[in-house]
Amino acid sequence: MATYDLAIVGGGIGGAALAAVMARDGYSVLLLEQSEAYVDRVRGEWIAPWGVTETRRLGLYDLLRSAGGHHVTRHVTYDESRDPSEAEARTLPLGIFAEGVPGPLSLGHPLHCQTLFDAARKAGADVRRGVQVTSVITGDRPRLTFEHQGAVVDVGARLLVGADGRASQVREAAGVVLHQDKPHHWFAGLLVEGAEGWDQELQAIGTERDFGFLAFPQGGGRVRIYGGYALSEPRRFKGPDAARKFLDAFAMQCSPHSRHLVAGAPAGPLYSYVNADAWTDEPYAPGVVLVGDAAGWNDPIVGLGLSITYRDVRLVSDLLKSTDRWDIDTLRPYAEERAERMRRLRFAASIQSALDMEFGEAARNRRRRHFERSATDPTLGIHGVAVMAGPEAAPAEFFTEDHRARVLGPAET
Numbered sequence: 001m002a003t004y005d006l007a008i009v010g011g012g013i014g015g016a017a018l019a020a021v022m023a024r025d026g027y028s029v030l031l032l033e034q035s036e037a038y039v040d041r042v043r044g045e046w047i048a049p050w051g052v053t054e055t056r057r058l059g060l061y062d063l064l065r066s067a068g069g070h071h072v073t074r075h076v077t078y079d080e081s082r083d084p085s086e087a088e089a090r091t092l093p094l095g096i097f098a099e100g101v102p103g104p105l106s107l108g109h110p111l112h113c114q115t116l117f118d119a120a121r122k123a124g125a126d127v128r129r130g131v132q133v134t135s136v137i138t139g140d141r142p143r144l145t146f147e148h149q150g151a152v153v154d155v156g157a158r159l160l161v162g163a164d165g166r167a168s169q170v171r172e173a174a175g176v177v178l179h180q181d182k183p184h185h186w187f188a189g190l191l192v193e194g195a196e197g198w199d200q201e202l203q204a205i206g207t208e209r210d211f212g213f214l215a216f217p218q219g220g221g222r223v224r225i226y227g228g229y230a231l232s233e234p235r236r237f238k239g240p241d242a243a244r245k246f247l248d249a250f251a252m253q254c255s256p257h258s259r260h261l262v263a264g265a266p267a268g269p270l271y272s273y274v275n276a277d278a279w280t281d282e283p284y285a286p287g288v289v290l291v292g293d294a295a296g297w298n299d300p301i302v303g304l305g306l307s308i309t310y311r312d313v314r315l316v317s318d319l320l321k322s323t324d325r326w327d328i329d330t331l332r333p334y335a336e337e338r339a340e341r342m343r344r345l346r347f348a349a350s351i352q353s354a355l356d357m358e359f360g361e362a363a364r365n366r367r368r369r370h371f372e373r374s375a376t377d378p379t380l381g382i383h384g385v386a387v388m389a390g391p392e393a394a395p396a397e398f399f400t401e402d403h404r405a406r407v408l409g410p411a412e413t
Contacts, residue, residue: 004030007144007157009133009170013044014292014309015163016116021058021317023123030155031120032131032146038110040268042189044305045224046216047105049098050390051307054314064107067115070219073103078206078255081368097388106218136173142287159326160288168294174285183274185357187300188237189226190246191268196221197260208252210359225261228357243270275299277346283338284331289316296342299349302387344391347399348383354408380407
């Protein structure tokens with residue numbers, strides 16, 4: 001039976017990045033990916049400035065840029081409660097959140113995954129696709145059994161890594177409990193091409209009537225767009241004309257440039273899913289560590305899945321390279337940092353959802369008041385700093401119920 005230092009289940013961004021980083025430093029790594037080809041999953045394409053810093057610390061930034069990673073440098077928040085010119089007058093430069101980072105980095109998910117998978121292979125990892133893992137055994141002598149190209153293969157490892165997403169098989173085998181909060185709204189996404197009229201360095205968010213939107217350009221006229229809508233409308237963007245209905249929802253008076261998105265053409269699938277947070281108290285068990293969505297995820301309203309994953313990879317790889325003892329005591333600092341990181345990001349996302357993805361007159365008035373008050377009290381927007389600069393960039397007192405009441409008002413607590 002072959003034995004590796006690391007056996008990683010899941011060859012997406014987290015698993016492939018960890019495989020590349022560890023193999024590059026001489027560790028024996030097995031990377032297993034179920035799919036034969038990466039597909040558009042309508043998420044995992046935007047890296048916040050603090051996440052870009054993590055890619056640099058991992059030595060992966062230049063690789064992502066060479067693959068087509070596109071920096072977004074400005075942000076505008078549109079809203080039905082104010083004129084577009086007022087919103088644009090408050091355009092936020094995005095190079096202020098991380099030293100030497102001009103702004104978030106966008107890269108299409110399938111290309112992103114393939115780039116890292118190829119890097120892992122080039123670094124010396126044993127990479128395999130079309131794999132079906134049939135058995136995961138944790139403990140002091142962890143093992144995997146998988147089927148590949150008609151053969152049944154048994155391997156051992158010093159450590160198993162679950163990088164196998166939200167429905168993680170490794171997490172289940174390890175008995176790690178996943179907590180989830182109550183969904184807040186529906187969230188749909190679509191990749192659009194032919195939107196050259198949209199400023200390719202501008203990301204935007206906005207709310208009008210019963211719809212909230214986000215737009216993240218990827219360069220070359222391609223823009224990833226998202227829309228939020230009420231939980232009571234599960235079939236709003238279903239059926240044969242769903243993509244057209246979704247694009248038409250971006251025809252907003254508060255965001256006149258969104259007409260370029262309406263005129264674009266779908267360049268991938270339209271998926272809808274409920275927003276929610278999920279987390280684990282301890283993203284490990286004897287012989288196992290979890291990274292990325294397998295360890296829990298953040299509400300997509302703030303788009304931090306990749307930033308979270310890259311920090312997971314950086315922390316875990318640093319800890320493993322620091323000692324020969326690959327046990328729970330070694331991994332505990334990762335768990336402790338991640339628990340507080342995810343707690344703060346859950347808080348930030350809950351405020352963002354309440355502001356941008358609630359609809360009707362009361363919600364519109366709350367947003368209007370928030371714009372007026374935050375113009376003179378920037379601390380009311382500190383959750384945005386946590387999103388862009390990292391959750392540790394804001395003091396702990398800004399992640400409390402007292403602060404939530406200050407931002408949203410007593411009626412919202």
